[in-house]
Amino acid sequence: MAYTLTSSTKGTLTLPNVNEDSRRKRANLMVLPMPASDSSETLEFDFMGCEKHVILRGIKTGSASECKTFATQLDSLLDGKQVTFVLSADSETVFTNINVLIEEISFNLQEGIPYTKLLYEIQLVEGTA
DSSP, rough: OOOOEETTEEEEEESSEEEEEEEEEEEEEEOOOTOOOOOOGGGEEEESSSEEEEEEEEEEEHHHHHHHHHHHHHHTOSSSSSSOOEEEEESSEEEOEEEEEEEEEEEEESSSSSEEEEEEEEEEEEEEO
């Protein structure tokens, strides 16, 4: 399945062949264990809101030049000047059209030399800059 990341300032990048879409939502609890007490007496405060993380893993195949171009495009998304992207997919079975920020990008070139396969992972956090 193909996903896209779109930004008004950085354009659109298609993330091809996404084979894993992992979502995690968590509360930012302040946890205060009581000294010399069991966990049942721990105080917990929920005043820090929630955060949702999206992890996409996929494979880009093609010529060495195509893989290198995609790796360069992927790398350029995270440049220290964070902008909001809209994440969308070509499927109605996943949550899409959400605003995200990029937390981490990694990729691994494979399949001999010249490389013809690029495994990639992009970690996103729902929200706006």
